[in-house]
Amino acid sequence: MDNFVYENPTRIHFGSGQIAALAEAIPTGARVLMLYGGGSIKSNGVYDQVAAALAGFDWEAFGGIEPNPRYDTLMRAVERVRAGGFDYLLAVGGGSVIDGSKFVAAAACYAGDDPWAILAEQAPVREALPLGCVLTLPATGSETNINAVVTRAERKLAFYSPLVRPRFAILDPATTLSLAPRQIANGVVDAFVHVIEQYLTYPADARVQDRFAEGLLLTLIETGPKALDDPNDLTLRADIMWAASLALNGLIGCGVPQDWATHRIGHELTAHFGIDHGRSLTIVLPALMQARRAAKRDKLLQYAERVFGIDQGEPEARIDQAIAQTRAFFQRMGVETSLADAGLDATAIDTLVAGLEDNHLLPLGERGDIGSAEVRAILEGALR
Amino acid sequence: MDNFVYENPTRIHFGSGQIAALAEAIPTGARVLMLYGGGSIKSNGVYDQVAAALAGFDWEAFGGIEPNPRYDTLMRAVERVRAGGFDYLLAVGGGSVIDGSKFVAAAACYAGDDPWAILAEQAPVREALPLGCVLTLPATGSETNINAVVTRAERKLAFYSPLVRPRFAILDPATTLSLAPRQIANGVVDAFVHVIEQYLTYPADARVQDRFAEGLLLTLIETGPKALDDPNDLTLRADIMWAASLALNGLIGCGVPQDWATHRIGHELTAHFGIDHGRSLTIVLPALMQARRAAKRDKLLQYAERVFGIDQGEPEARIDQAIAQTRAFFQRMGVETSLADAGLDATAIDTLVAGLEDNHLLPLGERGDIGSAEVRAILEGALR
Structure with a gap:
């Protein structure tokens, strides 16, 4: 085999009821923006579990991240992060929500003119907000890796950075029963x-x-x-x-x-x-x-x-x-x-x-x- | 399966020539005590590779950690750490050297009267020196885990703590050819x-x-x-x-x-x-x-x-x-x-x-x- 460097420091909380671990996994005092998708988490109880676990935090929610998350939607989340002074992101959903949140984490800290360069020109990510996630749709592995894919118009582009790897990932298989x-x-x-x-x-x-x-x-x-x-x-x-x-x-x-x-x-x-x-x-x-x-x-x-x-x-x-x-x-x-x-x-x-x-x-x-x-x-x- | 929490943040550098990665893996300015075993690393070239990679550091070596590492030997290493003001440990060897170094890392910071309590009474490890390792004998998995086994007289006792997990592990299979x-x-x-x-x-x-x-x-x-x-x-x-x-x-x-x-x-x-x-x-x-x-x-x-x-x-x-x-x-x-x-x-x-x-x-x-x-x-x- 070829030489390699491997590390994957994401802490995984696996099993039924593990969403409650959020309360310990996010640093005390963090100001949390919770990002989610189309609203299924409101009907299957996941939103309520997350809200209960976040009771001790100052937090808000940003919904509407699409499957194949769209650049324009994510940039609205970036504006929300900046305007609200959020310093911790929590992605709740499948690979699209997590991928989108990774881009938000990097774009919110991007020092150049236009974060589009992260995707279109592979501009280096030098800083990113810390990110945790609650996975509700097993598929992409995004919950512990450094990759993300974002769509703009008819272009589906990827970027990667160790800075956007989730700090923790909560994998509760019970959340997938409603899929x-x-x-x-x-x-x-x-x-x-x-x-x-x-x-x-x-x-x-x-x-x-x-x-x-x-x-x-x-x-x-x-x-x-x-x-x-x-x-x-x-x-x-x-x-x-x-x-x-x-x-x-x-x-x-x-x-x-x-x-x-x-x-x-x-x-x-x-x-x-x-x-x-x-x-x-x-x-x-x-x-x-x-x-x-x-x-x-x-x-x-x-x-x-x-x-x-x-x-x-x-x-x-x-x-x-x-x-x-x-x-x-x-x-x-x-x-x-x-x-x-x-x-x-x-x-x-x-x-x-x-x-x-x-x-x-x-x-x-x-x-x-x-x-x-x-x-x-x-x-x-x-x-x- | 049962619920679980899993994390393993050790950074692995795998392959021929990876010992050179030591120079980047250890923080600049660290004062390093390198711990090793019976001397085989001096005849197979590993000692020289490590020494070359550590050229930019203030470091010393402590040899003689036995297979089934002995408490008394390890306590001598603890004294050396304290006397020399070392703040980073580098284990070079097999599972015994790494296990022993884990104990040294914990014992050197132990606040109680006698570090033997870590093994004999499972006294909690609240602090440990950072530890990296160069593995030369594949067997125990100690290079990325939190466990260690130490021998005193006829007692072979284990302890574990996430604080003694190696920060990095260098796995160069060429080092095993002389086994x-x-x-x-x-x-x-x-x-x-x-x-x-x-x-x-x-x-x-x-x-x-x-x-x-x-x-x-x-x-x-x-x-x-x-x-x-x-x-x-x-x-x-x-x-x-x-x-x-x-x-x-x-x-x-x-x-x-x-x-x-x-x-x-x-x-x-x-x-x-x-x-x-x-x-x-x-x-x-x-x-x-x-x-x-x-x-x-x-x-x-x-x-x-x-x-x-x-x-x-x-x-x-x-x-x-x-x-x-x-x-x-x-x-x-x-x-x-x-x-x-x-x-x-x-x-x-x-x-x-x-x-x-x-x-x-x-x-x-x-x-x-x-x-x-x-x-x-x-x-x-x-x-x-």
């Missing part, structure tokens, strides 16, 4: 693809990282469909929540090659056609596996054997089966696996390729050999 | 047993923790024998080093029942008869599996299937095979698997049981149902 099946499905497949992107490259003598990645995939394949069938089983939600967090907390990506092409292409699908983030990934991944099967051959065979138990037959047939099983898992989760499933046809491909080109995101892939032509080939394979 | 086969074997089996003790209890709906534990066991079973056969393969050493660290960094133990009976009984074997720590565990574990097979039945069957691929035959026969395979793995690593292998007979059993009783360490086990009679039964099963 719609669509949201659980999106979260499970998002986490699944995060693992794949750190795993399905080429062998790198990283046996532990491989075994951990496979363990997360096996867990998601086991628990995801069961969670759709039995939406009241808290043990399944707990395993999904923990798996999704570990899928992108930095650990399985230590010292190994990575291929984030599926996410990059998926972001264009979301930005231009409004496809749910998780579903943008399941449309791209099976076609990417197919188009890149030569470059990923050894790991595809390992994936076939260790994740799906496919160890008989010719190697190419085993790879075919592994791709088919991947697609079948996604279908079992009720998500789209082709552009046609999402109501798109070949006319979308130019838009998607142009989006990647315009944002200077090419080439992609673990060897940097996925350019415009290769993206086009992947998307043609994803047509149906 | 004797006996040391590598001890480290691999120690890490293996750490995993087992957090895994082989009863099912707790902790699917990720189970998969990660199984992944570490599979990695150690694959790499341990190969590392003995090919002592120059750096990729094997890297995987072993990373597996051993993750085996006891807190992660796989989150929210699950644990059974540290093997370690507790093993400590008595070391304290009274001088058995290497790793080998004390391999003497106890197969007999413990056998004696506790009813209580651990479900997890033994899962272990048989997922770690050894044993999924045919009657359940009891599968458990027999799993225990036999465990013993065979230990034997392949060249370590003892019975009291007879270590030159001990039934006369040792009274001493060992009395040691546990005298240190008030009973009952043991994930359900607290291993008392004197059960320990005796385990040890009788370990006779040969």
